[in-house]
Amino acid sequence: MEIEHPVQHKKEKAMDTGNWRNHYPVVDESKCIACGNCVKYCPEACIFLDDSEKAEASKSGKVAKIDLEFCKGCGVCAQVCPVNAISMRTEEGGNNNETKSKKDKEKTN
Amino acid sequence: MNEQLTKNFYPGHATCAGCGIPAIVRHVLDEADDSVVVINATGCLEVTSTLYPYTAWKVPYIHNAFENAGATASGVETAYRILKKKKKIDKDIKFVIFAGDGGTYDIGLQSLSGMLERGHKVLYVNYDNEGYMNTGGQRSGATPYGANMTTTPASETDIGNKTFRKDLMEIVKGHHLEYLAQANVAYIEDLRKKTKKAFQALEKGPAFLLVLQPCTNVWKFPTSDYVKVGKLATETNFWPLYEIEKDNYKINLKIENPKPIEEYLKTQRRFKHLLRPENQEVVNYIQENINQRWNKLLKKAECQF
């Protein structure tokens, strides 16, 4: 094994933290007001504000979108949402098996 | 993921689910106009973000040892100055230290003091989770009174840690900084404003940010609650938000009706033993200390130089 030091950042080497979670967040886009709280506080910076057709509540036409790739399922986003637009669902079959949210991810890739 | 917030520090690191540190790192680095070089003391952040072969850092980064972030940064900043003078470097670079309370209040205090005293233009950001969390939750000089930590465990007859936290802001203030501030990761806008001011203050010398970082793992609260717990710390006046600019104190948020400290204590299992009826005296003692310190802070804020 050839050691590389100092180390360069390589995306491919990132740990698969999305595989660690037991819960995953879901945004009710009709409720989301795009306040940005979840964006600010997410430890993995998974969340960003983006356009959406369902953005009824949000005057800006934007809603919070969550990228589950690295999401650890901590639930901070749900806790800081002032309008309870985010709910945490349980990953089916535990975090070692194929779960619904990950299957969804594969579909969109 | 969020492009802006992952520009400098990428996910795929091993911090606990619901850890408050990444938000501090991301928002502080996001406030820098120039390129940034990060110096990191051993601790939760360092260990979780640089597990070879992965580094979550997209900016230049150095970890040396536990107690020498201040000294290491002094070397880096000095090298920068002279290499820039010799025209070997042409870009403007800002230097930011991230260190936990362990590597700052205790073992890192000398190194921090030396760096501040010599006036190196470095921003020192202390993420304060009130203990040695990376090693499992031992008490540090930043551990609050009555906390149940692994080296000051609570029991039927023991209330846990029996000292009040060091007043690091006062210690740092003694080094004649242009700007230092006490912030809270639960108040991101306030943290960002302070970071901006701190970066500006770097023109004259070092700056310092003391940021409360509630730790879900060792303070023992649900992974979703770091912001909720952090807010309570400020709403009870346990962790006031204030700045010291050119020796003048300025309180950023005056809580109209501060909540009683029990509201904060009951959110964390590290204080569970204090809520037993026989420990009411201890809670009163803690409340008294908070009230006194808040009143002193008010007085300090009145006196302007």
Place this chain on the structure above:
Amino acid sequence: MKRALTGGAAMAEALRQINPDVMPVYPITPQTPIIETFAKFKASQKVDTEIITVESEHSAISACVGSSASGARTITATSSQGLALMNEILYIASGMHLPILMLVSARALSAPINIHGDHSDMMGARDTGWIQIFSENVQEAYDNTLIGLKLAEKTSLPVMVAMDGFITSHSVEVLETIKDEIVKKFIGDYKPKQSLLNLDNPVSYGPVGLPDSYFEFKLKQVKAVKNVFQEAEKIYFDFKEMSDRKYNYIETYKIRDAEKAIIAMGSVAGTIKDVVDNLRQKGEKVGLVKIEMFRPFPYKKIANVLSGVKKIAVLDRSLGLTSLPPLYGDILNAFYREKLNNSIKSYVYGLGGRDIYRKQIEEIFEKMDQEIFFKKEVEYIQ
């Protein structure tokens, strides 16, 4: 140019010619003349070095790590307790392959506290992965500073160059210095391949190496160390061209047909050379092997050079408390590895700056003829 300088001033002179980028310094006797002389150069603008007056030696070496990783030519100096305090970071410096140069005015370690010259501080750092060079006199202190810097940058390993505290550091001797322009050409410009301040290629220094990678990190250091002798030889060659002085990892003095020899390091070698000259005049076949580069240890070279010398005494200016005196231990290994069984004996001398006299050296050579000499393994020259 011929000059009369103390070891400290001579090293400072070499530093002036090097004109390093950054020099973190913390005072400790007997290193202070180096940093004070150098600070005067800075104050009179003879150098543009940034001197950082840090608050401890631990911070000095920590600042060196930061500075060297940032691509700056970085040098520091210390002794004794200071070197011991740096210990934790010495491993980190070599683990990160940083070409830091450290000048050591070798002094005894406490307890009891003693400010005088011996090698215990250097011995405490012998397994840190740093290259270690010992200087016999002021000339060598000056020369080794220049050689040491070049060696560090060629091998990407940190180097410590020692001179005996007080004995060499504070004594005035005559030396030949080299012209500024020639030194400048010899040491060249420091151009690291990677650096912390290279924004086009951001890198992380000092990661966590878990059990699945730590071993390989260390093997990378082993590989770097294997390269040292090769690079050193090239540098010694260049140095000879420049100065007319030929260095090597060991110096042999009248060893070719010697029947009895002493192996030693540091200033005592000068005294031994004097004794060897006298005894040779009386017809005695004696010689000296002086170790210049103590780490990495030149096992093979020593064994080769001394294979024919039947009786050998090794002089250590430090103890191997709880084991054997360090140089003696290494010498035994050198001989055993080559399957040689010469008679070797250990002497510990000069602890805490205690002087050693020609008479005592003569006695060693004399006693070597006696049967009983090698019966007692370690003796102390008090």
